[in-house]
Amino acid sequence: MIDNIIHAAIVMTTPVLLAALGGLVNRVGGLVNIGLDSMMLAGALIGLMLASQTGSWPSALAGAALVGGLLGLLMSLCVTRLQADEIIVGLGFNIAVAGLVRFFLKSAYGSSGTLSLPDVARLPKIDIPGIADVPLLGAIVSGHDPLTWAAWILVPVTAWFLKETRAGLRLRAAGAAPQAARALGLSPLNIRDASTVFAGAMSGLAGAFLSIGVVGIFNEGITAGRGFIALAAFYFGRNRPWLTAACALLFGFFDAFQIRLQGRGVPAELVQTLPYAMVIVVLTAMALSARRRKLRGA
Numbered sequence: 001m002i003d004n005i006i007h008a009a010i011v012m013t014t015p016v017l018l019a020a021l022g023g024l025v026n027r028v029g030g031l032v033n034i035g036l037d038s039m040m041l042a043g044a045l046i047g048l049m050l051a052s053q054t055g056s057w058p059s060a061l062a063g064a065a066l067v068g069g070l071l072g073l074l075m076s077l078c079v080t081r082l083q084a085d086e087i088i089v090g091l092g093f094n095i096a097v098a099g100l101v102r103f104f105l106k107s108a109y110g111s112s113g114t115l116s117l118p119d120v121a122r123l124p125k126i127d128i129p130g131i132a133d134v135p136l137l138g139a140i141v142s143g144h145d146p147l148t149w150a151a152w153i154l155v156p157v158t159a160w161f162l163k164e165t166r167a168g169l170r171l172r173a174a175g176a177a178p179q180a181a182r183a184l185g186l187s188p189l190n191i192r193d194a195s196t197v198f199a200g201a202m203s204g205l206a207g208a209f210l211s212i213g214v215v216g217i218f219n220e221g222i223t224a225g226r227g228f229i230a231l232a233a234f235y236f237g238r239n240r241p242w243l244t245a246a247c248a249l250l251f252g253f254f255d256a257f258q259i260r261l262q263g264r265g266v267p268a269e270l271v272q273t274l275p276y277a278m279v280i281v282v283l284t285a286m287a288l289s290a291r292r293r294k295l296r297g298a
Contacts, residue, residue, distance in 0.1 A: 034090025068204020
C-alpha cells in the first residue's frame, strides 16, 4: 500500500510543481501570478483536444504550453502596460477563463462541464527495468511519465538559472530593483512579461498533465484549485526551488492519501478537504516559525 501512496503522491505533485516553478520565476521577476489556475484550466482543455485530434501527446503539450503562455502574456500586459492591479487581474482571469471554458463546452460540444473525446493520446509511462519491482525505490523513480521527470529536473535547473546565469541575474534585478535595472539599459517590463509567459506555459503544461496524464478527460473542476496551491508553494518556498518543491510534494502526498481514504466509511466530501486543510496547517506552522525566528533576531 505504501508503494501505491508514494507513486500516487509523486503523480499528484507534478501539476502543482510545474505551476509553482513557473510562479516562482514570475515572482522573482516582480509579479505575483494569481491567475495560474486559469492557465492550468485552459491548458487542460487544449491539451485534451489536441491529444484527441492529433493522436500525439507532444503536440498536446506544446499546444497547452502555448495557450498558457498567451494567457500569461495578456495578463502581464494588463499589469505592466495598463498599470492594473496584479491581484485583481489574476482573479479576473480565473473567473473569465472559467466562464469562457463553460461557454465553449456548451456551444462546441453540447457538454455541461465534462468533455470526453475519443482516441486521446495519453502520456506514456516509463518503466525502468530492474528498479520497477524494488519496494519504495520503484514507486519513486519508475512508472512515471516524461512530464513528471521534466518537472523534477526543472527544480535544480531553476535554482541554477536564478543564481548562476546572467539571465537569472537580470530577472532578479528586474523584480527587486527595476529602476537600477533600467539604469543599466535593461527593460524590466519586458523581462517581467517574459517571466509571466514562462509561468503561463508551465501552468498550461500542468493542466495538460491533469487531462491527458491523469484522467484522460476534461472537467470544469479538473484543476481543483491547484493553481492556488502552487501559489502557496512558491510563496512559502521563499523563492527557493527546492523548498517550493517540498511544499508541492506535501500537497501531493495528502492528495494521494485522501484518494486512498475514500470508500472507507469516511464521507467523501470531508476526505477531499484533507490535502487543502493539511497544507494550510503546515504553511501556517511555517509562517509562525519564521515569525518567531524574526522576533528572536530582533
